[in-house]
Amino acid sequence: xxxxxxxxxxxxxxxGSPGIVIAASNSGGRAAATVAAGVTSLKTGAPMxxxxxxxxxxxxxxxxxxxxxxxxxxxxxxxRDSCGDYLGDEIIGSIANAAGAxxxxxxxxTSGIPxxxxxxxxxxxxxxxxxxxxxxxxxxxxxxxxxxxxxxxxPVGAAYAYSNSNHTLLGLIIEKVxxxxxxxxxxxxxxxxLGLGSxxxxxxxxxxxxxxxxxxxxxxxxxRATAGVHPxxxxxGPDIIDTSRAxxxxxxxxxxxxxxxxxxxxxxxxxxxxxFGPNVGTAMRAFRTxxxxxxxxxxRRVGLGLFEFDTPAGxxxxxxxxxxxxxxxxxxxxxEQGPVLAAxxxxxxxxxxATDEHGVWQRxxxxxxxxxxxx
Numbered sequence: 589x590x591x592x593x594x595x596x597x598x599x600x601x602x603x604g605s606p607g608i609v610i611a612a613s614n615s616g617g618r619a620a621a622t623v624a625a626g627v628t629s630l631k632t633g634a635p636m637x638x639x640x641x642x643x644x645x646x647x648x649x650x651x652x653x654x655x656x657x658x659x660x661x662x663x664x665x666x667x668r669d670s671c672g673d674y675l676g677d678e679i680i681g682s683i684a685n686a687a688g689a690x691x692x693x694x695x696x697x698t699s700g701i702p703x704x705x706x707x708x709x710x711x712x713x714x715x716x717x718x719x720x721x722x723x724x725x726x727x728x729x730x731x732x733x734x735x736x737x738x739x740x741x742x743p744v745g746a747a748y749a750y751s752n753s754n755h756t757l758l759g760l761i762i763e764k765v766x767x768x769x770x771x772x773x774x775x776x777x778x779x780x781x782l783g784l785g786s787x788x789x790x791x792x793x794x795x796x797x798x799x800x801x802x803x804x805x806x807x808x809x810x811x812r813a814t815a816g817v818h819p820x821x822x823x824x825g826p827d828i829i830d831t832s833r834a835x836x837x838x839x840x841x842x843x844x845x846x847x848x849x850x851x852x853x854x855x856x857x858x859x860x861x862x863x864f865g866p867n868v869g870t871a872m873r874a875f876r877t878x879x880x881x882x883x884x885x886x887x888r889r890v891g892l893g894l895f896e897f898d899t900p901a902g903x904x905x906x907x908x909x910x911x912x913x914x915x916x917x918x919x920x921x922x923x924e925q926g927p928v929l930a931a932x933x934x935x936x937x938x939x940x941x942a943t944d945e946h947g948v949w950q951r952x953x954x955x956x957x958x959x960x961x962x963x
Contacts, residue, residue: 589621589961590621590623593610593611593622593961594623594625596956596957596960596961597609597610597624599952599956600933601625601626603933603949603952604935605804605933605935605949606628606630606636606804606934606935607625607626607627607628607801608626608636608932608934609623609625609636609638609640609642609848609849609931609932610623610929611638611850611852612927612928612930613927613928622853624637624640628801628802628934629802629832630804630824631824631830638848639786639848640799640848641786641788641795641799641800641801642801642846642849642914642932642934643790643800643914643916644843644846644852644909644918644932645839645909645910645911645914645915645916646843647845647852647909647916647917648789648841648842648844648845649841649843649893650859650893650894650907651774652755652762654777654778654872654893655762655774655777656691656761657865657867657868657872658777658864658868659762659765661865661866665761665765667691667692667695668692669690669691670688670690671687671688671689671690671694671699671757672688674760674764674765675757675760679728679757683701683731683753684700684701684740686701686757688744690745691758692892693745694754694755694757694758695754695758695893696892697748697749697754697890698742698746698747698749698878699751700741700742700743700746701734701753701757702738702740702753703750703751703752704734704752704753704756704838705751707737707738708814710733710838711814711939712815714730714838714912715834715939716815716818717816717818719818719834721818724791724835727756727759727770727841728760729838730753730756730838730840731756731757734753742880747879748878748881748890749880750883752839752842755843756840756841759840759841759842770789771793774845777864778855778864782863785851786846786847786848787845787846787847787855788847789845790835790837795846800846801932801934803830803834803912803913803914803936804828804830804831804913804934804936805829805831805912805913805935805936805938805940806828806940807821807823807827810940811940817829820834821834828935831913831936834912836911843909849930849932852930853928853930855918856919856920856928857928859872859920860920860923860924860926872894873893873905874891875889876890876891884944884946884947884951885950885954888903891905893907894906894907894920895907896922897919897954898954899955899959900959901958901959901962902922902962904919904920905919905921905922906918908946908950910937910946912936912938913934914932915933915935915936915946916930916932927962929953929957929958929961931953933949937949
């Protein structure tokens, strides 16, 4: 496995990222092997190390799903409950579909609640020219970008439309039901029991200095027109900016976690083996097909926490993540047997093209990297 990972890491650099870390877990549990290639920073040229942390972006949503399913199994939530059963008008008022969206529809992105992530003003404030160094978002602040601003994308449950807002609200529901901070729920239910010490919610939990791989972003013409480039993000190569001064505060429960790839692979193995409680991983793979599933690569079906994709080695469960400065992937088998693959790139691709922002590296992972490990 180690030789295959070394080859894949070298090949992965051809996708344009300054550096890459790939970890693979076999059925034994924790990471069987982890390799690094490239550099952690174009500015310093320091080599990438296997123990460096990456922002995992929307893979964070799977942690939210784990806790929601645990609370369901404990009888403290019901997937048929609505968001409005837990959050009042002071939070969800004037947000389209929020009051009536069920927890199930929020987990599988059929709620119709609009996403703050693609609000034009938010893009420039959260990832672009109006970024404010040293002034992080609060956990509720992103919701202001969808109140009275965007209509519902579809009636509740009628179609699929990916929305970060779903998991911002689910994070708030977790806090309401548990009576503790969202970070406490993640630590006590997921990361501490598994010994995943590198997981942290950036901007809300401390991260040791130097632990993160430096973030870089593809500053394509589309990114420059859509987001703009803040002076805090200096040019660091042809169409690449250094985003090390950025923070993940607006992502919060929807995408704000960081981790090493070995810990991410171990977490993926736990999902594949239902280690988080009876049927939690199984519930997250309750896959269905809905109208509107058009991403590239296109998922076969969407579950209540994971997506199903085709690969040459057969269908897999997966979640991808992309934020300013980073991309990450978690791919796991549909059954307990088979490899788990975690990959981190220190090059972000959000808002870099009108279409196909992530397809280039996601397709490589699904079509080449995972099948190479499975063979």
